[in-house]
């Protein structure tokens with residue numbers, strides 16, 4: 139059973155993914171893979187440096203993620219050039235990890251850009267974590283210390299709520315407490331697990 143999990147930035151995807159993992163699902167996290175493929179010393183990071191220059195590296199030689207974020211979320215063509223390097227590497231790692239999942243497992247693919255990718259049809263079910271834009275912005279400002287401009291530029295780089303909801307088979311509203319979220323996640327998990 140291959141389940142896609144998506145949602146806008148700071149909607150609560152990782153929180154939901156962690157709750158699903160606690161319930162026994164195997165979670166593959168695209169954001170984590172996108173970090174792994176550009177770690178220090180990787181061919182991915184070398185490709186990024188070739189494209190964008192080494193001023194986007196920290197003195198230690200890591201990708202300067204805040205600086206890269208400011209660049210790509212303010213410049214669509216730069217974002218597309220970064221995605222063209224990172225996304226194929228992420229898909230490669232995805233295929234490798236998926237092949238190691240145990241038979242009969244509920245395999246959850248946490249993919250922030252699933253609606254944008256046009257790949258939602260390839261999943262048996264698609265869970266969309268949904269929250270109003272104001273809630274997303276509040277979480278980014280309060281819990282991540284981003285500026286309003288950082289928050290709004292990430293939202294602008296993503297599909298709209300409506301576009302995301304259009305690919306959902308299951309919607310998880312994340313507007314209440316974490317306990318309410320956990321109860322909704324359990325209900326969706328239990329429904330999908332019997333089909334796995």
Ligand SMILES: CC(C)(COP(=O)(O)OP(=O)(O)OC[C@H]1O[C@@H](n2cnc3c(N)ncnc32)[C@H](O)[C@@H]1O)[C@@H](O)C(=O)NCCC(=O)NCCS
Nearest residue numbers: 146147168169172203206207210220221224228250295296
């Ligand atoms: C620009 C980068 C270096 C900024 O790193 P940073 O640590 O600040 O953010 P992080 O990677 O944790 O992403 C946080 C969230 O930002 C949003 N986001 C990230 N990349 C993108 C993108 N290309 N388009 C729209 N939203 C994005 C997602 O909601 C994601 O969950 C990084 O986001 C990146 O490498 N992005 C390109 C790769 C990508 O598309 N990743 C998304 C999943 S494959």
Ligand SMILES: Nc1ncnc2c1ncn2[C@@H]1O[C@H](COP(=O)(O)OP(=O)(O)OP(=O)(O)O)[C@@H](O)[C@H]1O
Nearest residue numbers: 146147148149150151152153277281314315316319
């Ligand atoms: N129902 C909730 N009540 C309070 N805080 C919440 C709730 N849901 C999520 N959060 C908090 O909001 C922040 C964003 O959640 P999370 O990291 O799960 O979002 P995300 O969609 O994975 O974000 P990103 O797109 O950046 O990866 C986190 O600090 C999380 O603890």
